[in-house]
Amino acid sequence: MGKYIYRTVLQIVPVLFIISLIVFILVHVTGDPVNLMLPDTATPEEREILTAALGLDQPLYIQYGLYMKNLLSGDFGTSFRYNESALPIVLERLPASFELAGAAMLIAVVLAVPLGILSAVKRNSLLDLILSSISVLGKAMPNFWVGIMLILLFSVSLGMLPVSGRGTLQHLVLPAITLGTGVSVEMMRLIRSSMLEILGQDYIRTARSKGLWETVVINKHALRNALIPVVTITALQLTNLVSGALVTETVFAWPGMGQLLVQAVYTHDMAIVQAAVFVIALMVIFVNLASDIVYGLLDPRIKYR
Amino acid sequence: MSEATLLEVRELQTEFVTEEGIIPAVNGISLHVSKGETLALVGESGCGKSITSLSILGLIAEPGRVTGGKVLLEGRNLLHLSRKEMRRVRGQEISMIFQEPMTSLNPVFTIGNQIGESVRRHLRLNRKQARAKSVEMLELVGIAHADKVVDYFPHQLSGGMRQRVMIAIALSCSPKLLIADEPTTALDVTIQAQILELIARLSKTLDTGVILITHDLGVVAEMADRVAVMYAGEIVEEASVEALFEQPLHPYTQGLLKSLPSIEGLQDELYSIPGTVPNLLDKPPGCLFAPRCPYADGLCATVRPLLEERRDQHRVRCHHACKEERL
Amino acid sequence: MSVSAETSSPAALAVAPQASPRKQERLKRGLRKLVRSKTGLIGAVLLLLIVGVALFAPWIAPHSPGKTNVSVKLLPPMWMSEGTAMYPLGTDNLGRDLLSRLVYGSRVSLIVGLCSVALSGLIGLVLGLLSGFYGGWIDHLIMRVVDAFLAIPTILFMLLIMSILGPGLGTLIFVIGITGWVSYARMVRSEVLSIRERDYVRSSRAVGARNLRILFVHILPNVFSSFIVISTLNVAGVIISEASLSFMGLGIQPPDVSWGGMLSEGRQYLATSWWVATFPGIAITITVLAIIFLGDWLRDTLDPKLK
Numbered sequence: 001m002g003k004y005i006y007r008t009v010l011q012i013v014p015v016l017f018i019i020s021l022i023v024f025i026l027v028h029v030t031g032d033p034v035n036l037m038l039p040d041t042a043t044p045e046e047r048e049i050l051t052a053a054l055g056l057d058q059p060l061y062i063q064y065g066l067y068m069k070n071l072l073s074g075d076f077g078t079s080f081r082y083n084e085s086a087l088p089i090v091l092e093r094l095p096a097s098f099e100l101a102g103a104a105m106l107i108a109v110v111l112a113v114p115l116g117i118l119s120a121v122k123r124n125s126l127l128d129l130i131l132s133s134i135s136v137l138g139k140a141m142p143n144f145w146v147g148i149m150l151i152l153l154f155s156v157s158l159g160m161l162p163v164s165g166r167g168t169l170q171h172l173v174l175p176a177i178t179l180g181t182g183v184s185v186e187m188m189r190l191i192r193s194s195m196l197e198i199l200g201q202d203y204i205r206t207a208r209s210k211g212l213w214e215t216v217v218i219n220k221h222a223l224r225n226a227l228i229p230v231v232t233i234t235a236l237q238l239t240n241l242v243s244g245a246l247v248t249e250t251v252f253a254w255p256g257m258g259q260l261l262v263q264a265v266y267t268h269d270m271a272i273v274q275a276a277v278f279v280i281a282l283m284v285i286f287v288n289l290a291s292d293i294v295y296g297l298l299d300p301r302i303k304y305r
Numbered sequence: 306m307s308e309a310t311l312l313e314v315r316e317l318q319t320e321f322v323t324e325e326g327i328i329p330a331v332n333g334i335s336l337h338v339s340k341g342e343t344l345a346l347v348g349e350s351g352c353g354k355s356i357t358s359l360s361i362l363g364l365i366a367e368p369g370r371v372t373g374g375k376v377l378l379e380g381r382n383l384l385h386l387s388r389k390e391m392r393r394v395r396g397q398e399i400s401m402i403f404q405e406p407m408t409s410l411n412p413v414f415t416i417g418n419q420i421g422e423s424v425r426r427h428l429r430l431n432r433k434q435a436r437a438k439s440v441e442m443l444e445l446v447g448i449a450h451a452d453k454v455v456d457y458f459p460h461q462l463s464g465g466m467r468q469r470v471m472i473a474i475a476l477s478c479s480p481k482l483l484i485a486d487e488p489t490t491a492l493d494v495t496i497q498a499q500i501l502e503l504i505a506r507l508s509k510t511l512d513t514g515v516i517l518i519t520h521d522l523g524v525v526a527e528m529a530d531r532v533a534v535m536y537a538g539e540i541v542e543e544a545s546v547e548a549l550f551e552q553p554l555h556p557y558t559q560g561l562l563k564s565l566p567s568i569e570g571l572q573d574e575l576y577s578i579p580g581t582v583p584n585l586l587d588k589p590p591g592c593l594f595a596p597r598c599p600y601a602d603g604l605c606a607t608v609r610p611l612l613e614e615r616r617d618q619h620r621v622r623c624h625h626a627c628k629e630e631r632l
Numbered sequence: 633m634s635v636s637a638e639t640s641s642p643a644a645l646a647v648a649p650q651a652s653p654r655k656q657e658r659l660k661r662g663l664r665k666l667v668r669s670k671t672g673l674i675g676a677v678l679l680l681l682i683v684g685v686a687l688f689a690p691w692i693a694p695h696s697p698g699k700t701n702v703s704v705k706l707l708p709p710m711w712m713s714e715g716t717a718m719y720p721l722g723t724d725n726l727g728r729d730l731l732s733r734l735v736y737g738s739r740v741s742l743i744v745g746l747c748s749v750a751l752s753g754l755i756g757l758v759l760g761l762l763s764g765f766y767g768g769w770i771d772h773l774i775m776r777v778v779d780a781f782l783a784i785p786t787i788l789f790m791l792l793i794m795s796i797l798g799p800g801l802g803t804l805i806f807v808i809g810i811t812g813w814v815s816y817a818r819m820v821r822s823e824v825l826s827i828r829e830r831d832y833v834r835s836s837r838a839v840g841a842r843n844l845r846i847l848f849v850h851i852l853p854n855v856f857s858s859f860i861v862i863s864t865l866n867v868a869g870v871i872i873s874e875a876s877l878s879f880m881g882l883g884i885q886p887p888d889v890s891w892g893g894m895l896s897e898g899r900q901y902l903a904t905s906w907w908v909a910t911f912p913g914i915a916i917t918i919t920v921l922a923i924i925f926l927g928d929w930l931r932d933t934l935d936p937k938l939k
Contacts, residue, residue, distance in 0.1 A: 018780035140920040145913035202408040211395030243787040265795040273795045281784040300458040
């Protein structure tokens, strides 16, 4: 098990390296970082100072070394919009984003896991048909539009919930539902198909041939095995969760990292963009890592190796 | 049928509904097994052997359905039992061993758990007793250090060991009938013999009736008392093992026997029956084997032969069975 | 005797169920399946309709999409009491005709959808071929990049590039295209590897066939159907991505019309005029649904193993 964790952790090193390299190439080779980092109103003196400060008069490999050094010390530069170091500004938004993402993930799991399993167990039933229709429809509806429609219904027409912003639990309800249902659609489909695969396994037939109650066959033999892919599937949804969160935060003016990032892109605030991209990427990678480790704990074939 | 008849299957019919049409996978099968007797069910893959056994156990899943016939276990028709009653029969009165020992055990539960849940359910043992019973069963099937293996997970055992565990599970509640579906196909040759010997020995000591499903006539010769040969969902020949090997009456059986490697013969190449199993969606009107049969004539192509007793306790489904004796 | 039985009996015909399906037969079966699977047919018809609307937008749209007229601003759809048949779906805050804007907006969705997917496909094809053919460190490098793309949400790459290049139609196509190639590259690579193992390619290499010939004769025909299926389903995703980015103000910029942009404008007037934000969403949903239906049908007929 220790070896498994060690190997899993080791796997993320090249991924991190490649990501930093891609960002470096994008920022330093495709564009002029000075232009990107300064507002359009900057004076020539300001430009020169920044050029020297960034070491842009140096050869590319030295620039890369400098960039990596800054990266490792968490220095992404100064945001010209806030006139402060970028990383703290990004980290300040972390609680809001965690709150929304956590609530949404909870909703997604609570919806997708039981419904996905139910629709596999009751395969081809009316329930299964309805659920898979909803899932296709959910895939076709843009998440942010669902959010707008929810605002229209619950805030504008019924006046039950606030339109936007953060603060009370009521503020969290609509964004979390929007994001959570968006994520659950794909998740339910994946859980259904992995549960179907498990129900077709030989050991399920063995369990039935022992005369066990069908509830025992499903709840013990199938579910315990289904738990393993559920962990992986949940982690896989992180990508959807992050891109969904960016839009959802915009729709509901939710003061999280997504909203900050989108605004920074809009205003060319490169320091913030880089810091936010790295923080989000790191979080995704670490959650994936955690899920790999949980996977190892759930599957005795890995645990006892 | 004698007093000791354990299981009698009459005119069993199992169909699968597919997009292309209804597939009659098992078409009017009749069988009987006595206490302590081993019946071999032989045929190529896809001939309906496994479907027959799953039908007996009531484990046919959608889109399949048992549509006719009787399955009598000591005179009680299993097809008329409720699901609840049927669950009592499974595992306790009839149990089954499957082909793939590698996948037939649940990977996330210990061996002891998987033997134990059967005896806890049927014999109403508590946790502690179930564990003791599991160890006892593991010892019975010849697993060393049973008290340790009971806490192992399936992936920690070899294929042969897992099949022993499967046998331990199957026999844990002392069933009246054991159905072994290709129990040794996935195993090494040396392990095969051990497993077969184990099944034979335990079924004799426990007086268990056995239905042995196989495509391997070598296994049949070693294990069976009687043999039923299946082809395309029907039984084409049924006889005692001696009669079948000495004087096979159906050309299909003859073909199967010819394809056995013989030690004295030293053939260059193994014989195989030409052609393939007919499409069950579009059955030929006459004898199902006619397209592959070297003796087929106009009669065979148009009229379906019946399963008839041509000799004492030797039934065959062929128009030319008597003539072939002379061939 | 036995020979005549083999040939004359109608049973003999039924013996071999899996005769190799010829192209025509496959096409016929595909069409029959299309008709039978109603959703596939619905998808195809809807999509044809949408493409038609996009192509003939100037003739279909009752008004110019950019024409403002403040005197009729925020007019409701025609079936509501204050609505008028002049503006069937109502108007937005500048008095522009919503229907006309929806009609023109379909162009952006389809153009971005097609162009980005084509770009992704091309990049994926080239990288997959490089990876599969040359192996070694090239393969390693490309596969590590694939890992990186799979490990973090591609929207981050998109935003990063956008912050450098600035928003616009070209940027939009570029960023979506350049981040969507991973599935193609993996598919092409595995196809190349499996084909390289097969005897006929080994022998054609031995007789000196150039890589290019292997590419056109052996590889492209084999990946073609998977390519079509993946692409179709990708277009659906791209249209949603485009709408999301435009909604966030990072995609299509006014005065160009896009459904995502319309939604963003409509968001401001939700309290009074529900229709401005509702119809573009319906348009996106219908378009994406049509493409998913078509894509699922294509997958079932062309490439069932992809499921």
